[in-house]
Amino acid sequence: MPYLLPRSLTENRNLAFIFAFGDLSYLEACTTLGERLLKIEQPWSEVALAEMKKDKGGYEKLVGIHKVAISITQETKSWSNLVTEVEDFLRELDDDFNFSVSLYGSELADEQEHESLATAVLATVRKAGFRKANMVRPRNGSEVLTKEIVSRKIIDFVFLRVRGGYWVGVTAYIPDTEQFRLRSNERPVVSADISMSSRLAKLLLNISGVEKGQTILDPFCGSGTILSEALLAGVNCIGVDRDRKRIENTKRNLEWTSRTLSAKSASYSLKVGDATRPETFEDSAKVDAVVTEPIFLPRITFAPSLERAQKLVRNSSRLYSESLYSITGIVKQGGRVVIVTPALTASSGKEVSVVLENLEEVGLVPFQPRVKHFDYPAKISHEKTRWVRRLVYVFEHR
Ligand SMILES: C[S@@+](CC[C@H](N)C(=O)[O-])C[C@H]1O[C@@H](n2cnc3c(N)ncnc32)[C@H](O)[C@@H]1O
Incomplete structure (x- = not known):
């Protein structure tokens, strides 16, 4: 079960989101x-700090967050201003x-600062009548x-x-991430060498905006992590892989999802095919969104030379451009394409990433959430x- 403060205490429109996947979580929230x-x-x-409309809520759908906190006071320089x-x-x-007290900052939070806040909060809590109050200290760092x-x-x-x-503020909501760990580990085929986590797959689906009853395509479906999450959400799935x-x-994996997790309301169809060839999709129905990760680089234990990094990453640029060209035709107007690309940091410190070419020509423009302009790519900050x-x-x- 996720953690949720009693509703009466969460009636506040000013929230803070603590993200698990940095900018990508921000994009999910927007x-x-x-x-x-x-x-x-x-x-x-x-x-992120957000002001919500009166019809609050909706954050229970977010999976890229560690927690949501509700504001309890004005911003302040010192705890003593807040006691009332x-x-x-x-x-x-x-x-x-x-x-407990969780302290966050753009720079690593200071343990001494955390301790003085925890002491001040405990004194206030005791004064307010919670005489046996227990202040749980972080095992390390400055958050429990x-x-x-x-x-x-x-x-x-x-x-x-x-x-x-x-x-x-005070933590009002924490998502249940255990369900994703179970799904990642318990499905029949776990291919850790190529798969993303179920949680990341669900996060990307949320960003795609696809809804129950609509259809999604993963043209590089691998072991079907993204499609399994879609099926669970009642989204119909089309999967292609050349292998x-x-x-x-x-x-x-989809049969298991449908049977064990009772995801029966949506359907799926799978096909062996090359995603870079338009004829693979000739007889396909139109889809509402594409979510995919065509290349997942092997784990590298040392920084590669610039030459090797370029070979590993840039060589795949063609695969990306050709497949985007061949799949765009079956995406409905207004539908989104969410695509994960690899990037490598070479020993010189230079980042080498895939170049996506001729996108405007095929009708793909960067998606912008309504509230704020977003600069792509979104980097996933939490990587192994x-x-x-x-x-x-x-x-x-378009
Ligand atoms: C990184 S894996 C996808 C993993 C998937 N997201 C998952 O979590 O299981 C990429 C997949 O793309 C497939 N692939 C590579 N080139 C392809 C192509 N030209 N057309 C279709 N599939 C291709 C590979 O066989 C591999 O299964």
Whole structure:
């Protein structure tokens, strides 16, 4: 179950999102919350401050966040200015909660600063009548793990260092990410060498804007991680891969998703084919969106030379350009293409990435969320290896 503060305490239109995937999470928030957002700013990659319309909510759909916090006061330079507002907030609570403090900043938060905030919060909480209040300290760094917040029934005070002071709030919502770990690990075919996590697949689907009853295409479907998440959301799936074995793997995973996770309302069709050839899609129905990762570089344990990096990455540029050319024709007008590309940091420090060419010619323009202009590519900040990164582009078919 996700963590959710009692509704009566979450009636606030000023929120902070703490992101798990940096800019990509920001893009998910902007696209998914759409009309509900009045304003959003991203003081640094892992955080956004948002003002929502009165018909709040909708953030339960986001999977790229660690947590959502609601504001409890005006921005302030010191905790002592806040005591009355915090006391008001605490009045609404039973007395069986634990407490914690999470401190975030564009630079690594300071442990001493965290400790002095935790001491000040604890004193206020005790003064407000929570005499046995327990302040849970982080195991390391300056935030308590979200898992612990959920399991130990913690009221988590969130401090964000902004504009020379603090934005202060309380964690109101934490998504259930355990479900993604289970799906990633328990499906019949787990191909860690080529697959993305189920959570990232769902995040990309959210960015594609595809809805229940619509249809999605993954022309490089591998073991079907993206398609499985789509099926679960009631989205019809078309999968293509040039490798017959991979198509069989996708089929086994989709059958499992449909049977075990009861994703029965949507259908899927799979085909062995080369995504760079337009004839592969000749008899295909139109789709509402494409979400795909054509190349997933192998894990590299040392920085490659510039030459090797160029060979590994730039050689794939043609695959990207040709497949975008061949698939765009079956994407409905206004439909989005979400595509993941690899980038490598060479030993010289230079980043080498795929070049996507002639996009305007095929009718693909960068997708822009309503609230704010976005500069592509979105970098995924949380990556396992230092040298390989994922960059994500989102286009709209005009
Ligand atoms: C990185 S994997 C996709 C993984 C997938 N997202 C998942 O999570 O399982 C890329 C897939 O593209 C397929 N592929 C490579 N070139 C292709 C082409 N020209 N046409 C179709 N499929 C291709 C490979 O066989 C591989 O299964």
